[in-house]
Amino acid sequence: MDALSAHGYHVTRCQDPVTADQLKPTTIIRAGLLYVENEDPDALSAVERLIAASDFEWVALIDPQRSTHPSVRYALGQLFHSVHSPDDIPGLHCLLLHIVRRHATAAIAMNRSSFQVAGKKIVSRAPCMRRVIEQIQVVAGVNAPVFITGESGTGKELAARAIHELSPRADAPFITVNCGAIPPNLIQSELFGYEKGAFTDANNRRMGKIEAASGGTLFLDEVSELPYDLQANFLRFIESGSISRLGSHRETHTDVRIIAASNRDVPLLVEEGRFRQDLFYRLNVLEIRMPPLRERKQDIEPLVELFFERFKHYRPPGLVGISPQAMRLLHEHDWPGNIRELMNTVCRAMLMSDTPFIEVADLPIDNPNRPRRPATLEEIRQQAERTTIVNALKRSRHNVARASRELGVSRVTLYRLMDKYDIQRLDDRP
Known part of the structure; x- marks a missing residue:
């Protein structure tokens, strides 16, 4: 280990795979070395779990001339990047240098996955979000309905805006309708519009959201909250491309691209008879899943940097960053509110901090050692x-x-x- 440290490596030593597994949430690791001291086949399961859960390569340190147990020999060939002699330090240094450079190349590729949308920046280092960005860029050029799924706060509306701004409809309107925020008795008039005298207080003719989005994109947020009796009317609009205002018998043709989103399990709602199956199939032509923040925790640090820049007008004089302890707490939190919760947490911490760095005490996060909610x-x-x-x-x-x-x-x-x-x-x- 001293020889590796002399080559400039930061080495953390662990006694067993269980101890090594506990390092992963808080330590940046580029490569793993496992010294095979005794050949206990029963210990292979712990080693396999450790390697399977790692996002870096492992090298087994063992004398190549030494005879090994058949199951251990098989594991060495299947699980490890390579097997190396612990005495060959120059060769090990060359091997580790190759692994580290490959990780650096991957990091550069991940950092390029960002672009501007409606004055905001989509930024990510996580492979799952890079795939989402690629999907957005592909579906933007296809004039078909898109269904975006994901928990609240994962950025579904931002993804919908990105699809619109990258599409040929970018110069036309982008109209958002939050189906869960409009009272059920008003949502039909909100979507389809109405004629003067169609109902009490209808003193003037009003254009609906669908008509207002003609030539552009209509984004139906929380579409699962659309009343069941209105879903048939909306399905007819998708199939015909025409609408009728309330109180009118005249049909108006509209050219609208539909993007829908929901944080609920819509296929389950279909099975329960609470959402029309035919409407779901028409909306779910192209699907994009927005991953929750707990699945992309490598994005926490760049997101915090992004929020620091976006809300710099909240930043008191002398505040320059966030302490390592506070950043570790952000990584340990489960983030049920996802990116929206992270943004509000950072913004509040910036307002409350009176030191050069945001500390743990400035973060409105519960004790990370408390029992987490049981997994479903x-x-x-x-x-x-x-x-x-x-x-x-x-x-x-x-x-x-x-x-x-x-x-x-x-x-x-x-x-x-x-x-x-x-x-x-x-x-x-x-």
Whole structure:
């Protein structure tokens, strides 16, 4: 270890895989070294879990001339980037330098995934968000309905605006309708408009949101809250491209692209009979899933920097940044409110801080050591499924055909699951 430190590496030593696993949330690691001191096949499961959950390469340190247990030898070949002699420090330095440079190349590629939307910046280092940005750029040029899913605060409206601004309709209106914020008895007139005298207090003719968006994009936020009896009328508009104002028998043709979004499980609402299946199919032609912040925690630091710049008018004189302890607390938080919660937290901390750096006491976050909410059955199932796929890919050296045979699924299904769980394909690695 001293020899590696002399080459400029920052080395953290751990006694066992469990201790090493605890470092990951708070420490930036570029490579892992595992010294094979005793060959206990029973310890392989802990090693496999550690490597499968890591986003960096591991090197096994063992004497190449030493005979090994068959199961240990198999694990060395399947799980590790390479096997190296602990005595060959120059060779190990060359190998680690190669791994670190590859990570640096990946970091540069991740930092390029950003662009401006409506005066705001979409920025990300997470592979799952890079895929979202790529999807946005692709679907923007296709004149078809888009359905955006994701929890509250993940940026669904910003994604919808990005699709509009990158599309040929960018110079036309972008009209937003929050279906959950309009009373059910008013939403029909809000969408379709009305003629004078159509109902009490209708003193003048009014254009609806659909007509106002003609030539541009209509964004239906929280479309799952659309009243069931109105869904048939909206489906007819999508199919015909025409609307009738309340109190009028004359149809008006509109050229509108529909982007819908919801933070609810709409397929479940369809099964329960609370959302029309035919309308869901018409809205869900192209789908984009916005990942929650807890799945992209590597974005917390660049987002904090972005908010520091955006809200610099809130920044008191002398405040220059955030302390490492406070940044660690931000990484440990679960962020149920996602990016919106992070933005409000940083903004409040900037207002409350009276020191050069935002400290832990300035953050309105509960004690991170408190018990977290129990995981749902769906979250447990998804985590187990992702871990199983990652382990199978590790064992097969990312040979999808072999992994799919081991898992008992087709290659197409495995590729779909890899995309779903943001598991990087071998040919996508920098």
